[in-house]
Amino acid sequence: MGGREAVRIALQNIRANKLRAFFTVLGTVVGVTFLIAVITLLKGMDAYMKEEFAGRIYGHNTVLVRRVPEMSSEPVTEATWREWMRRPLWTHEDAEWLAANVRTPGMLAYAYDETGRVSDGRGREVSGVRVVGGSANWFAIRDLEFEAGRPFSRHEADRGVAVVVLGRDVADPLFPGRNPVGQTVRIHGFPYRVVGVMEKQGTLFGMSMDRVAIVPIKGPANGALFAYNSVEDISFKVPETPLMEEAQSELIGLGRTLRGLRPAEENNFSVETAESSLGFWNRVAGFMLMALPALVSISLLVGAVVIMNIMLVSVSQRTREIGIRKSLGARRKDVLMQFMIEAGTLSGVGGLVGIGLGIGLAQLVTAISPLPARVSGGAIALAIFLGIGVGLAAGVYPAWRASRLDPIVALRSE
Amino acid sequence: MTPPIILARGLEKHYDLGAETVRALRGVDLEIHRNEYVAIMGPSGSGKSTFMNLIGCLDTPSGGEYVLNGHPVAGMSDNELARVRNREIGFVFQTFNLLPRSTALENVELPLVYAGLGKGERRRRAREALEHVGLGDRMDHRPNQLSGGQRQRVAIARALVTRPSIILADEPTGNLDSVTSEEIMGLFARLHDEGQTIIMVTHEPDIASHAERVVTLRDGRIESDRRQTPVAPGVEWGHLPAAAEA
Numbered sequence: 294m295g296g297r298e299a300v301r302i303a304l305q306n307i308r309a310n311k312l313r314a315f316f317t318v319l320g321t322v323v324g325v326t327f328l329i330a331v332i333t334l335l336k337g338m339d340a341y342m343k344e345e346f347a348g349r350i351y352g353h354n355t356v357l358v359r360r361v362p363e364m365s366s367e368p369v370t371e372a373t374w375r376e377w378m379r380r381p382l383w384t385h386e387d388a389e390w391l392a393a394n395v396r397t398p399g400m401l402a403y404a405y406d407e408t409g410r411v412s413d414g415r416g417r418e419v420s421g422v423r424v425v426g427g428s429a430n431w432f433a434i435r436d437l438e439f440e441a442g443r444p445f446s447r448h449e450a451d452r453g454v455a456v457v458v459l460g461r462d463v464a465d466p467l468f469p470g471r472n473p474v475g476q477t478v479r480i481h482g483f484p485y486r487v488v489g490v491m492e493k494q495g496t497l498f499g500m501s502m503d504r505v506a507i508v509p510i511k512g513p514a515n516g517a518l519f520a521y522n523s524v525e526d527i528s529f530k531v532p533e534t535p536l537m538e539e540a541q542s543e544l545i546g547l548g549r550t551l552r553g554l555r556p557a558e559e560n561n562f563s564v565e566t567a568e569s570s571l572g573f574w575n576r577v578a579g580f581m582l583m584a585l586p587a588l589v590s591i592s593l594l595v596g597a598v599v600i601m602n603i604m605l606v607s608v609s610q611r612t613r614e615i616g617i618r619k620s621l622g623a624r625r626k627d628v629l630m631q632f633m634i635e636a637g638t639l640s641g642v643g644g645l646v647g648i649g650l651g652i653g654l655a656q657l658v659t660a661i662s663p664l665p666a667r668v669s670g671g672a673i674a675l676a677i678f679l680g681i682g683v684g685l686a687a688g689v690y691p692a693w694r695a696s697r698l699d700p701i702v703a704l705r706s707e
Numbered sequence: 708m709t710p711p712i713i714l715a716r717g718l719e720k721h722y723d724l725g726a727e728t729v730r731a732l733r734g735v736d737l738e739i740h741r742n743e744y745v746a747i748m749g750p751s752g753s754g755k756s757t758f759m760n761l762i763g764c765l766d767t768p769s770g771g772e773y774v775l776n777g778h779p780v781a782g783m784s785d786n787e788l789a790r791v792r793n794r795e796i797g798f799v800f801q802t803f804n805l806l807p808r809s810t811a812l813e814n815v816e817l818p819l820v821y822a823g824l825g826k827g828e829r830r831r832r833a834r835e836a837l838e839h840v841g842l843g844d845r846m847d848h849r850p851n852q853l854s855g856g857q858r859q860r861v862a863i864a865r866a867l868v869t870r871p872s873i874i875l876a877d878e879p880t881g882n883l884d885s886v887t888s889e890e891i892m893g894l895f896a897r898l899h900d901e902g903q904t905i906i907m908v909t910h911e912p913d914i915a916s917h918a919e920r921v922v923t924l925r926d927g928r929i930e931s932d933r934r935q936t937p938v939a940p941g942v943e944w945g946h947l948p949a950a951a952e953a
């Protein structure tokens with residue numbers, strides 16, 4: 294008997310016993326639904342971490358040189374922390390020396406961040422603003438869109454002209470209904486002229502990315518809001534990903550030269566990339582991608598037991614049919630195949646329903662929470678494989694029982 | 708003389724029931740030739756069901772020899788028995804044994820599915836067989852949409868479709884009224900005229916009277932084996948009274 298014939302018979306039997314079929318595959322449907330939902334959400338979070346989170350903090354194809362790591366993939370001990378705090382600060386001159394000496398193609402920018410208040414000098418004020426002091430290339434290594442105006446120029450950056458680019462969450466409350474470009478704001482008491490407003494960027498883990506003000510690092514804030522002549526992070530952006538490694542090792546080398554470190558001494562600065570900083574997340578995600586589906590698979594196990602039970606009932610109810618088939622020349626193999634394919638088809642259909650429901654569930658979670666979802670082909674393939682596999686595994690024993698029935702006894706049964 | 712279709716020599720069948728052994732067949736010798744029409748009779752417990760199971764290759768003998776159309780059956784594996792059942796034997800059962808959810812056509816196709824024939828060929832031969840038993844207009848009916856006589860005709864078409872060496876009928880009229888029984892006997896008579904070998908197990912003398920040879924079993928042995936002039940069925944095939952179609 295051909296496989297197609299068996300699938301046809303299986304589908305016919307499913308149609309004939311819709312309710313029973315539904316209960317039979319309920320476990321499989323639930324298992325596959327949650328499997329798909331969990332993987333879809335995890336993959337979504339993973340993509341979010343890699344593309345949005347790390348991408349926005351570090352920038353694409355960017356090596357970050359700092360005094361202490363921006364993100365640590367290891368738990369930080371007190372000893373580590375003390376060592377970090379003893380490290381020298383980076384200075385404007387250090388950063389410029391790195392820019393002048395690095396040979397890997399790329400562009401270097403440096404910055405200092407501090408939280409501060411921005412006011413319009415006439416009573417309106419926004420506090421908790423991330424005030425970034427950027428060097429000349431700060432905008433050049435980022436893809437930021439402007440809603441109005443422009444970024445500060447190289448000239449303004451180098452000379453430390455008091456100009457500022459505002460984020461929407463600063464510009465909107467200060468200048469409701471008005472164009473902020475050309476207006477003056479006060480940062481840490483110093484007047485700054487607004488030259489541009491950036492487009493809305495949204496939130497990152499609930500934090501506004503638009504509550505920012507970007508000023509030249511050498512402006513009046515240097516030594517007032519920002520530690521004098523200090524740099525918090527030095528970003529080096531390479532034109533293409535394969536250069537990342539080269540840039541990373543060259544910057545470590547230059548950094549050590551600049552600091553005069555001997556070969557035995559540890560780096561007293563950190564060099565990170567988006568990828569290296571995600572080590573911790575990758576471990577968490579990897580573990581969850583193994584553990585959560587494994588947990589969910591327990592429901593598939595329950596589903597398999599249910600399928601096995603119902604298939605056993607089905608075999609005993611259809612003993613007569615098996616006898617008829619055997620009398621007409623069905624071999625053990627034919628009967629075995631028929632019931633295996635029936636179980637596989639049944640749970641395969643359950644798997645497909647589960648995939649649909651799982652994607653739906655993931656979309657629902659995405660709609661009502663900030664968790665992103667990403668449907669992956671791998672998850673769907675896994676679900677189909679598991680769905681059919683559950684049926685086949687559960688079908689083996691009942692099908693074997695069916696195939697072993699004595700045709701004489703089977704024909705005599707009612 | 709051509710070799711017999713069925714050759715049984717010293718056929719024995721024992722069943723172990725724990726402490727005691729039931730000897731259902733105690734040495735049966737029988738030859739049946741091509742195009743014979745044989746009725747096998749006997750009271751219950753005579754061993755006729757056991758004998759039929761052996762002839763039908765549903766079971767293997769405990770002793771003796773059974774050759775079906777040149778195939779020695781004793782010692783065959785399950786798969787070989789299934790193959791012989793598929794190719795050599797067309798079963799007709801008392802309770803019809805049709806698959807209830809399949810149409811007449813699908814039921815008749817079933818043995819050909821196990822014979823490994825392609826769909827087109829199966830369809831063609833199943834239609835042919837159904838037309839042969841006068842059910843050309845009932846192919847897409849399910850068993851519960853057919854009368855008892857029609858169901859048995861579907862079963863006969865299913866038995867014929869593989870062009871088997873023997874038709875093996877077990878009480879083929881046991882569930883039918885007398886008019887319909889005669890109709891089925893009329894169909895058997897025609898199949899016999901066309902050259903088919905028919906072996907029919909029955910306990911009804913009326914039904915056995917249509918065969919040309921009657922073998923009677925008693926206590927696991929052949930009691931008598933006599934030839935007779937078959938009685939023509941009361942309903943000749945093709946001239947069915949209206950009542951028979953109801």
